[in-house]
Amino acid sequence: MPATVTLLTDYGLQDEYVGVCHGVIARIAPEARVIDLTHGVPRHAIRSGALALRRALPFTPPGVHVAVVDPGVGGPRRGIALRCVDRLLVGPDNGLLIPAAEHLGGVEEAVDLASSPWLLEPVSATFHGRDVFAPVAAAIAGGAAVAEAGDPLAIEELAALELPRPRRDGDALVAHALLVDVYGNVTLNVRHEDLPASGLAFGHSLEVTAPGRTVHATFTGTFADVPAGELLVYEDASRTLALAVNRGDAAAELQLEPDDEVRLTPR
Amino acid sequence: MPATVTLLTDYGLQDEYVGVCHGVIARIAPEARVIDLTHGVPRHAIRSGALALRRALPFTPPGVHVAVVDPGVGGPRRGIALRCVDRLLVGPDNGLLIPAAEHLGGVEEAVDLASSPWLLEPVSATFHGRDVFAPVAAAIAGGAAVAEAGDPLAIEELAALELPRPRRDGDALVAHALLVDVYGNVTLNVRHEDLPASGLAFGHSLEVTAPGRTVHATFTGTFADVPAGELLVYEDASRTLALAVNRGDAAAELQLEPDDEVRLTPR
Amino acid sequence: MPATVTLLTDYGLQDEYVGVCHGVIARIAPEARVIDLTHGVPRHAIRSGALALRRALPFTPPGVHVAVVDPGVGGPRRGIALRCVDRLLVGPDNGLLIPAAEHLGGVEEAVDLASSPWLLEPVSATFHGRDVFAPVAAAIAGGAAVAEAGDPLAIEELAALELPRPRRDGDALVAHALLVDVYGNVTLNVRHEDLPASGLAFGHSLEVTAPGRTVHATFTGTFADVPAGELLVYEDASRTLALAVNRGDAAAELQLEPDDEVRLTPR
Secondary structure: OOOEEEEEEOOOOOOOHHHHHHHHHHHHOOOOEEEEEEOOOOOOOHHHHHHHHHHHHHHOOOOEEEEEOOOOOOOOOOEEEEEOOOOEEEEEOOOOOHHHHHHOOOOOEEEEOOOOOOOOOOOOOOOHHHHHHHHHHHHHHOOOOHHHHOEEOOHHHOOOOOOOOOEEEOOEEEEEEEEEOOOOOEEEEEEHHHHHHOOOOOOOEEEEEEOOEEEEEEEOOOHHHOOOOOEEEEEOOOOEEEEEEOOOOHHHHHOOOOOOEEEEEEO | OOOEEEEEEOOOOOOOHHHHHHHHHHHHOOOOEEEEEEOOOOOOOHHHHHHHHHHHHHHOOOOEEEEEOOOOOOOOOOEEEEEOOOOEEEEEOOOOOHHHHHHOOOOOEEEEOOOOOOOOOOOOOOOHHHHHHHHHHHHHHOOOOHHHHOEEOOHHHOOOOOOOOOEEEOOEEEEEEEEEOOOOOEEEEEEHHHHHHOOOOOOOEEEEEEOOEEEEEEEOOOHHHOOOOOEEEEEOOOOEEEEEEOOOOHHHHHOOOOOOEEEEEEO | OOOEEEEEEOOOOOOOHHHHHHHHHHHHOOOOEEEEEEOOOOOOOHHHHHHHHHHHHHHOOOOEEEEEOOOOOOOOOOEEEEEOOOOEEEEEOOOOOHHHHHHOOOOOEEEEHHHOOOOOOOOOOOOHHHHHHHHHHHHHHOOOOHHHHOEEOOHHHOOOOOOOOOEEEOOEEEEEEEEEOOOOOEEEEEEHHHHHHOOOOOOOEEEEEEOOEEEEEEEOOOHHHOOOOOEEEEEOOOOEEEEEEOOOOHHHHHOOOOOOEEEEEEO
């Protein structure tokens, strides 16, 4: 099978940036299959990109996975390649790759791409997707070893990504909005394994308090379990707690944005 | 030739949902060629998706064609696979697939995917594109028969899609806006074969009356046949009557939305 | 290696137009690798499309390169195919292809597609991407010669694309905004080779005057060289002068649109 390369960026599709990365990969690794995970990560939203990458990669073939959400491009932050059990991750060293790497078994090897032999020279100061990450990923997809991609880097030196943790406050669970998707569904920082200690019970009613407003909701399985226009709390397709309005927009209804605190109180 | 799989959804490209479907297909059918028809169908707009699918499929290679516009996901609506003469359609049983199937020669075999052996378990309540439709399509693209995809379903039990029909009212033809594209061009529910009985004559002037306003137009061949800023009625690239403003936006000019009535009166 | 076909249009991704072009190519040249450069060119913005094409093509494999930004579709403008040293360009004869062709070594052969044997009949008046450009590109990608694609056309008859040139005015350099990207970065019409005569010095301060406002800036290498919220002038990844605000939006800050005059004055 030809190697798979996946791409996830905040480049958007308005300009030719994503197409240029595809071109660079096709020149170096013409047999590789390239899959666009998304290029719609909000600009510079490292956490949103990191979570999307973690959610997507278990469903793709093993391969070389490029992610670029990179507000520090051209500055001192490193470019890196990471080897996990059966995956290779390429991108900036700003925490973007870490949640996916941990989900895939942890980082086994890391290299710093600063003096990689595969850079597209002259390396621009502003487009490392084209000049660093795409050519390195393509070379690895073509069969090169990660160790050849640059200089060894101690795993402890990798930049981490801080994610807020939910906490109990009396009866209530205090969580945070992590992501808002295109439908206005809101992912919370409460995973399936957090539920037993959460005080929340499937099938029960609760109150959802966002900054400035409280709305009644039901903890249920899917949108159609509540009438159109009503709020539900559910485990989403990544087994993470989320808020939705059946045929509506929960983020708009609750005026929620990423990082906002969300209080869930059983009634 | 490797099999072709096409995708059409209302998922948008902001999130990783489409990329995840590509990943699922690539794991199961790595040789398949995947073509994105569009992921920009307005959310839950079954009719818009159904018409886009019908218009696109005659131009793609025969293959497995997945469509997901699915407001009832997780509820009682069925997931289905349909066999037409030389095409296979996969998606929700809400009418979305029917206009394309009829255009391609009609449904010859239908199966209910509820107990398909190819589901990605555990099947989520909210993301059947990933857990039902992509893996079923990939298995068929890999060579499996539709009959193996699930339980036989009587063709008469399939959900239909109601589309409004145009009607004559004296001199006028009363039609409906079906679709508005990104340019503001408006597709009407008047097809090439409806024209002889429509009372409209190519090259002639007419009045176009939308709810609340009437605008002069010419029934002509292409945008450049009228001055910039003027309205034309024309047969679009699917041989369906449409409204456009040369270098402008007909939907905005007429304040038209899908389902609005449009009265065409020769003058 | 299978042939590469690239696509660049102003079709957007909301409708099925791009997917249909992919389908047409896959039917005719099933082995071709198709790369979407971008479909987000602003509607009818020939210059923006021409510059994006020129910037992208040096990074793609040689192949058949389709571009469609075509306000005159269905009118008297020609459809053309051009042969450069190792590339083939296909699109409307409105100047769109010319900057890329010149950058790639110049046009060596041109044909008029009006009576091409490869048109998808009946050719619609409004969707030449589907009916003219995609099938011609696919036939060439499948191994046909450009000369077979249509009737010979004298290179001098090709429509040109006028681009404004920067000029000196005392100490100041008077340039123009060519493009605004999704981040609000503004490409100016000043290329690397124009810099020695520009009066601008790397590392120095300058004033940037847009219609109605003047902002202090630094001519530097990358975003992180100035504090967040400050304006910089830099050579972008295509070695063209550009304006950006570190972690901000230069076009919004300066209220700049394509074609606006921008005065750069050393201080």
